[in-house]
Amino acid sequence: MQNHLRLLTPGPTAIPDRVRLAMAMPMIHHRKPEFKTIMEETRVYLKKLFGTKQEVLPLASSGTGAMTAAVTNLFTRGEKVLVTQAGKFGERWKQIALSQGLEVIEIAKTWGQAIQASDIEEALQQDKAIKGVLIQICETSTGVMHPIHEIAKVTQKYHVLLVADGISSVGISPAPLDEWGIDALLTGSQKGLMVPAGLSLLAFSEKAWKKTEQVEPSCFYFNLKAELKNVLKNQTNFSSPVSLIIGLREALTMIFENGTLDDLYQKHFALSQMTRAGIKAMGLEPFARNHYAWGLTSVAMPKGVNASDLVSLAAKKTGVVIAAGQEPMKDEMIRLAHMGHIDFGDMLAGLYAVASSLPHKPQGFKDSYMSIAMQAYENAPAYPKTAII
Amino acid sequence: MQNHLRLLTPGPTAIPDRVRLAMAMPMIHHRKPEFKTIMEETRVYLKKLFGTKQEVLPLASSGTGAMTAAVTNLFTRGEKVLVTQAGKFGERWKQIALSQGLEVIEIAKTWGQAIQASDIEEALQQDKAIKGVLIQICETSTGVMHPIHEIAKVTQKYHVLLVADGISSVGISPAPLDEWGIDALLTGSQKGLMVPAGLSLLAFSEKAWKKTEQVEPSCFYFNLKAELKNVLKNQTNFSSPVSLIIGLREALTMIFENGTLDDLYQKHFALSQMTRAGIKAMGLEPFARNHYAWGLTSVAMPKGVNASDLVSLAAKKTGVVIAAGQEPMKDEMIRLAHMGHIDFGDMLAGLYAVASSLPHKPQGFKDSYMSIAMQAYENAPAYPKTAII
Numbered sequence: 001m002q003n004h005l006r007l008l009t010p011g012p013t014a015i016p017d018r019v020r021l022a023m024a025m026p027m028i029h030h031r032k033p034e035f036k037t038i039m040e041e042t043r044v045y046l047k048k049l050f051g052t053k054q055e056v057l058p059l060a061s062s063g064t065g066a067m068t069a070a071v072t073n074l075f076t077r078g079e080k081v082l083v084t085q086a087g088k089f090g091e092r093w094k095q096i097a098l099s100q101g102l103e104v105i106e107i108a109k110t111w112g113q114a115i116q117a118s119d120i121e122e123a124l125q126q127d128k129a130i131k132g133v134l135i136q137i138c139e140t141s142t143g144v145m146h147p148i149h150e151i152a153k154v155t156q157k158y159h160v161l162l163v164a165d166g167i168s169s170v171g172i173s174p175a176p177l178d179e180w181g182i183d184a185l186l187t188g189s190q191k192g193l194m195v196p197a198g199l200s201l202l203a204f205s206e207k208a209w210k211k212t213e214q215v216e217p218s219c220f221y222f223n224l225k226a227e228l229k230n231v232l233k234n235q236t237n238f239s240s241p242v243s244l245i246i247g248l249r250e251a252l253t254m255i256f257e258n259g260t261l262d263d264l265y266q267k268h269f270a271l272s273q274m275t276r277a278g279i280k281a282m283g284l285e286p287f288a289r290n291h292y293a294w295g296l297t298s299v300a301m302p303k304g305v306n307a308s309d310l311v312s313l314a315a316k317k318t319g320v321v322i323a324a325g326q327e328p329m330k331d332e333m334i335r336l337a338h339m340g341h342i343d344f345g346d347m348l349a350g351l352y353a354v355a356s357s358l359p360h361k362p363q364g365f366k367d368s369y370m371s372i373a374m375q376a377y378e379n380a381p382a383y384p385k386t387a388i389i
Numbered sequence: 390m391q392n393h394l395r396l397l398t399p400g401p402t403a404i405p406d407r408v409r410l411a412m413a414m415p416m417i418h419h420r421k422p423e424f425k426t427i428m429e430e431t432r433v434y435l436k437k438l439f440g441t442k443q444e445v446l447p448l449a450s451s452g453t454g455a456m457t458a459a460v461t462n463l464f465t466r467g468e469k470v471l472v473t474q475a476g477k478f479g480e481r482w483k484q485i486a487l488s489q490g491l492e493v494i495e496i497a498k499t500w501g502q503a504i505q506a507s508d509i510e511e512a513l514q515q516d517k518a519i520k521g522v523l524i525q526i527c528e529t530s531t532g533v534m535h536p537i538h539e540i541a542k543v544t545q546k547y548h549v550l551l552v553a554d555g556i557s558s559v560g561i562s563p564a565p566l567d568e569w570g571i572d573a574l575l576t577g578s579q580k581g582l583m584v585p586a587g588l589s590l591l592a593f594s595e596k597a598w599k600k601t602e603q604v605e606p607s608c609f610y611f612n613l614k615a616e617l618k619n620v621l622k623n624q625t626n627f628s629s630p631v632s633l634i635i636g637l638r639e640a641l642t643m644i645f646e647n648g649t650l651d652d653l654y655q656k657h658f659a660l661s662q663m664t665r666a667g668i669k670a671m672g673l674e675p676f677a678r679n680h681y682a683w684g685l686t687s688v689a690m691p692k693g694v695n696a697s698d699l700v701s702l703a704a705k706k707t708g709v710v711i712a713a714g715q716e717p718m719k720d721e722m723i724r725l726a727h728m729g730h731i732d733f734g735d736m737l738a739g740l741y742a743v744a745s746s747l748p749h750k751p752q753g754f755k756d757s758y759m760s761i762a763m764q765a766y767e768n769a770p771a772y773p774k775t776a777i778i
Contacts, residue, residue, distance in 0.1 A: 002648075002656055003732045024413075259391075267391055319732070343392045343708070345738030352737065352763055368756035374741055 003319030030240035051176025063188030066200035114291035143298030278373030283362030295339035320353035392708030440565025452577030455589035458611035466490035503680035532687030667762030672751030684728035709742035
């Protein structure tokens with residue numbers, strides 16, 4: 001009663017009422033005409049969202065399922081891939097690649113830093129056997145956004161597949177697949193798309209689809225050629241996660257009926273400006289100093305402040321649920337998400353939740369931190385079209 | 390998409406998800422056992438809420454219906470009642486009393502001021518024929534709360550019925566019927582009770598029920614003796630507003646499962662401290678300087694600021710819906726409600742909505758107005774048990 005539950009975690013995110021109501025409608029059968037109509041509409045929206053003329057495949061899996069599907073359909077045992085290690089989810093690409101029997105070359109960066117296009121270029125130049133680059137657009141564990149627009153130029157130049165995990169970036173910041181030359185782009189439903197977890201989305205470039213012809217999928221469940229055949233008939237290969245797809249259709253309708261992708265990206269860019277300004281005005285430091293994500297703000301904890309303790313206190317005191325760091329930064333970082341349905345008012349509550357849960361005011365704490373945050377929100381410049389900060 | 394709709398109006402107020410979901414359950418019949426169980430539970434909660442051993446009658450009407458029911462069941466044509474005029478809803482008591490053929494004595498106060506117990510005592514002393522005092526607890530048009538606890542002492546002393554409109558106070562600030570000696574207390578569902586409009590609730594003291602024996606109800610629909618007979622059987626006289634009663638049962642469950650009435654009143658008192666402090670830190674003045682309501686804060690507009698314009702701009706810019714004044718103060722006052730489900734985060738958005746919609750910063754505007762508001766919220770003293778500020 002006292003306080004609302006406000007979910008400012010980087011997935012799951014708050015589900016809009018309209019999506020929840022749509023998902024609460026009676027069950028329909030996934031092989032019948034009504035579902036096919038929903039799929040048809042969803043496909044049109046998804047192509048717009050992913051910036052591609054290719055099909056975007058809906059898979060009944062979490063985001064990691066789509067990552068697995070991409071790797072197991074694009075690469076054959078023994079092929080060499082370049083994996084970027086700059087946070088927890090870079091590590092996941094490596095695990096998936098190894099489990100598929102791929103040879104893994106790593107570029108490691110300190111947590112909090114972005115991979116540079118020049119890092120990728122250097123590696124590709126050194127080893128011409130590399131067939132693909134596996135990377136996150138947004139590394140959710142650190143709040144860093146890698147410069148995918150520039151990296152894609154490099155992978156195109158070297159004729160290497162660029163496989164991008166867009167789990168915390170699709171619907172938040174731009175990464176148009178066709179225009180930028182990304183070869184695989186995927187996301188989960190529970191982040192920018194405002195739907196519960198359980199559905200992932202995956203698109204391949206023409207070049208990537210061509211590569212799948214040389215690969216025998218190693219996992220029965222993730223047979224993307226079969227999924228593609230089905231999606232063209234507004235179907236999925238196996239049982240469709242009907243209510244999640246209905247929810248997604250509603251969420252995409254909300255996105256596109258009231259605005260454009262420009263509006264969507266501008267909103268999240270402005271929320272990131274707001275959150276960063278508020279955090280700085282508290283005397284705290286964003287953990288990702290530049291190349292920051294637009295869907296979450298990571299904050300380094302000052303000495304003597306335990307992130308997990310702060311997160312627990314904030315939830316208890318204010319009802320605002322934020323995230324601590326992830327191993328090995330668990331207790332040294334908090335993460336405030338502003339993806340999906342979150343708006344300025346939720347972020348004001350989030351900033352207050354942080355400020356009022358600090359054991360002491362850091363040096364430089366300004367009482368006007370919320371006004372400073374709102375000024376940054378109001379005065380946010382136009383978002384950079386390349387998504388490079 | 391950009392901003393959430395935040396309803397900070399003094400009715401209707403936001404409906405909690407749990408209430409909306411409860412109301413969305415399949416329809417049940419109002420003469421069947423399942424409904425009787427719901428009514429039985431609701432009756433227990435309502436007696437707690439109204440602070441009475443008497444029955445609280447649910448009526449399928451707006452709050453004005455319950456006002457009409459009280460007058461038409463308690464007074465006979467030609468009887469004399471004292472009506473307090475200090476805002477729009479005092480005027481409504483007068484209209485209802487006149488339409489019932491009652492003789493009306495008025496105490497008028499400037500809008501923004503509270504009726505004092507001494508005002509009532511003076512009038513009752515002067516005219517011993519007065520049978521009842523019709524008053525608002527909270528005058529929603531001005532944001533003033535009248536000192537009902539003291540007024541009830543006077544009406545008891547003079548053996549006069551005290552009929553209290555608790556539309557913007559029940560579930561927000563205390564007015565226990567039995568303990569204070571109120572004779573009729575009523576409210577609508579769409580304020581502190583977090584249910585859509587269409588249901589009103591009305592309780593009479595033993596003394597009031599005795600008085601109804603001398604009165605032939607003049608309106609067929611509002612026959613409270615018949616309603617009482619029915620409610621004792623967990624029924625209503627006519628068709629029950631089933632979904633509203635199911636919603637009310639859920640809202641009352643929420644109130645009582647997680648806390649006490651003390652917690653509820655403390656929350657709203659603290660929100661009023663927060664809002665008043667935030668408004669003052671903007672260089673604005675609360676319209677009700679003392680004797681203010683705990684469920685809404687009225688704010689006088691500085692010279693040159695049109696309240697209706699500000700309200701429109703705030704909604705457009707921020708999604709926060711607040712109220713302008715009511716005739717004759719329509720353009721000179723705004724009203725921010727913090728009744729029902731509203732929490733500190735909604736009020737932060739509300740304060741920002743006001744601040745950012747002012748055509749210029751008033752003298753004394755402090756950039757830290759939101760922090761000042763939160764300090765007042767955190768440091769709110771224990772609410773006064775008499776509800777007298």
